Amino acid sequence: MPPQSVYIHIPFCTNKCYYCDFNSFVTNNPQLIWDYLEALKKEMALTFAARPVEKVETIFVGGGTPTFLDQEQMRFFLETVQTQLGPYWTGDLEFTMEANPGTTDREKLSLMRQMGVNRLSFGVQSFDNALLKRLGRIHDTDDVYRSIDNALAVGFDNLSIDLMFGLPNQTEEIFQETLEKAFQLPTTHFSAYSLKVEENTLFHTLYQKDQLPLPSEEEELAMYLMLIEQMEHHGYPQYEISNFAKPGRESRHNKTYWLNNEYYGLGAGAHGYVDGQRHVNAGPLPVYLQMCKKGLPRVEQFAVTRQEAMEEQMILGLRLREGVDLKRFAQRFGTTVQQEFGTIVEEEIAKGMLEEEDGHLRLTRRALPLGNEVFARFLR
DSSP states (O other): OOOSEEEEEEOEESSOOTTOOSSOEEOOOHHHHHHHHHHHHHHHHHHHHHSOOOOEEEEEEEESOGGGSOHHHHHHHHHHHHHHHGGGEEEEEEEEEEEOTTSOOHHHHHHHHHTTOOEEEEEEEOSOHHHHHHHTOSOOHHHHHHHHHHHHHTTOOOEEEEEEESOTTOOHHHHHHHHHHHHTSOOSEEEEEEOOOOTTSHHHHHHHTTOOOOOOHHHHHHHHHHHHHHHHHTTOOEEETTEEESTTOSOHHHHHHHTTOOBEEESTTOEEEETTEEEEEOOSHHHHHHHHHHSOOEEEEEEOOHHHHHHHHHHHHTTBTTOEEHHHHHHHHSSOHHHHHHHHHHHHHHTTSEEEETTEEEEOGGGGGGHHHHHHTTOO
């Protein structure tokens, strides 16, 4: 079957956060945004003509800041999505859009809700205003509360919040206060990530100059363990290394990735996985726009070998707390995890890093902070 999940990238932002290395661009040029939306419309048409859609279960609009679009641009974009995908939506479609507090007035949120968006993912990061300023975020905590109130007022009831830990000058106490404030909100889902200092960011420049006062590894680990404990205490079980949700409110779109299922990827810099082929779109806007005039904006496309697919199935699946479904692995590849990775699995079980339960192979609780070390074992 063709993919049942669709990722769409909107690369525009009001400013570049100091830690961000995503494919995003700051612009005050409305014509550039319109040109991008027209190019995206063409890419959708060509993509779905090449591999027709049969059923759409999840749509995720990421960025950048998708809610950077103004009212007219947002309407055009969502009308494009409805035209291309609307006939194939399932009754329980999960349609997520990332949003930045401060870019979500009630009118825009109402339009989004009316046109099918039913899940919002707010990039909050922290409830400490000094930390938000340090990160280069444009919002403060008042903007967060206002955005949540507006979302509830227009009918959204599936709200996710992104949080970060391991931030400059962040202490366990500061992170604890952020969690306490987050739990007071009517959210259904949390994503929480430790800061990664990426190249080509302001934070990387400061780090190289020894001007980025980060917590120690021990302090960052303590924050992560506190996060898990507090989330579960407040009714948000951990279902993936960095994700927590009320039961039944897990991100179905993101589980597409962790289950190593295929998905359409659209927009500048987007990645897709269709018919056993992974592809990467042009990232720079001028290149993406020019390529869309001639055809699909692909700069890389390659077949995933059976061996690579099995490795990916293990690495991605072990991120989930339920782990890798051993029966599903065997059905997909015609071989078993034991036959392919038996020695590795036995060694990691002996070390207390993996465990098998109810037909799944998963990380043990103590292995959660060390997942990358386990994942690397499955790269042959």
